[in-house]
Amino acid sequence: MGLAKTEKFTDQQNEIARFAKVFGHPARVSILQHLFKIDACVCGDLVDEIGLAQPTVSQHLKELKQLGLIKGNVEGTKVCYCIHKENWVAMKKVLIAFLDQDLPINPDCC
Amino acid sequence: MGLAKTEKFTDQQNEIARFAKVFGHPARVSILQHLFKIDACVCGDLVDEIGLAQPTVSQHLKELKQLGLIKGNVEGTKVCYCIHKENWVAMKKVLIAFLDQDLPINPDCC
DNA sequence: AATATTAATCGTAATATTGCGATGAATAAA
DNA sequence: TTTATTCATCGCAATATTACGATTAATATT
Numbered sequence: 001m002g003l004a005k006t007e008k009f010t011d012q013q014n015e016i017a018r019f020a021k022v023f024g025h026p027a028r029v030s031i032l033q034h035l036f037k038i039d040a041c042v043c044g045d046l047v048d049e050i051g052l053a054q055p056t057v058s059q060h061l062k063e064l065k066q067l068g069l070i071k072g073n074v075e076g077t078k079v080c081y082c083i084h085k086e087n088w089v090a091m092k093k094v095l096i097a098f099l100d101q102d103l104p105i106n107p108d109c110c
Numbered sequence: 111m112g113l114a115k116t117e118k119f120t121d122q123q124n125e126i127a128r129f130a131k132v133f134g135h136p137a138r139v140s141i142l143q144h145l146f147k148i149d150a151c152v153c154g155d156l157v158d159e160i161g162l163a164q165p166t167v168s169q170h171l172k173e174l175k176q177l178g179l180i181k182g183n184v185e186g187t188k189v190c191y192c193i194h195k196e197n198w199v200a201m202k203k204v205l206i207a208f209l210d211q212d213l214p215i216n217p218d219c220c
Numbered sequence: 221a222a223t224a225t226t227a228a229t230c231g232t233a234a235t236a237t238t239g240c241g242a243t244g245a246a247t248a249a250a
Numbered sequence: 251t252t253t254a255t256t257c258a259t260c261g262c263a264a265t266a267t268t269a270c271g272a273t274t275a276a277t278a279t280t
Contacts, residue, residue, distance in 0.1 A: 111233070113236080114236095135238080137238090162240090187248060
């Protein structure tokens with residue numbers, strides 16, 4: 001199968017999973033951290049930073065772009081990437097709401 | 111390949127990815143939300159709640175247990191699950207630190 | 221125009237994930 | 251002791267993901 005039965009879950013649950021999934025690979029975590037560190041557009045040097053082959057990095061960038069977490073603009077022969085701020089804030093809200101649920105006050109039960 | 115090259119990334123990046131990955135499937139999100147909602151041990155009725163076959167739910171529970179996010183105790187013919195609070199808090203700290211990075215003040219560059 | 225540079229896309233191989241039926245182990249109930 | 255219940259594990263099929271070499275498209279440089 002290998003296919004998540006999304007129709008069995010709520011839109012909210014599927015959205016949380018979709019966002020979380022993109023962070024489920026260290027290369028994408030690394031790309032995002034680099035974009036945050038640079039605090040601006042990164043043009044071209046991403047492949048050297050990440051340490052994977054160019055097609056592989058390109059593929060991870062595509063996934064990040066598809067989810068709307070980064071923007072990419074062609075700049076001559078280079079492409080410049082940066083965090084999509086509005087979408088990042090929206091995603092953050094969704095995931096933190098899930099992570100930050102109140103923990104039971106009850107003592108441990110099991 | 112299908113194999114993440116973890117050795118190319120920092121321990122922190124791999125840890126973030128490992129945690130995020132487990133939330134990358136709506137069934138696991140659903141299981142965790144249910145455990146939070148019940149606010150206690152859930153004994154037995156998880157399969158009905160989630161809507162997937164029993165072996166499938168069992169497998170998702172196993173992954174959550176392996177990452178330490180839930181505890182499971184045998185209670186007769188039933189097994190009782192609940193959130194592992196300390197580990198949840200620790201995981202939350204790691205993921206929120208990643209999500210909550212400061213956004214550039216700069217106007218959009220691309 | 222010819223060449224170089226950059227990054228997307230295609231194709232493919234290797235591995236991982238998801239889902240479930242069948243089975244098994246363990247306890248409870250009769 | 252027999253039967254029922256519950257859940258873990260095994261084994262398999264279907265699909266997804268990861269990685270990269272080869273190629274392509276686009277612009278820059280000479």
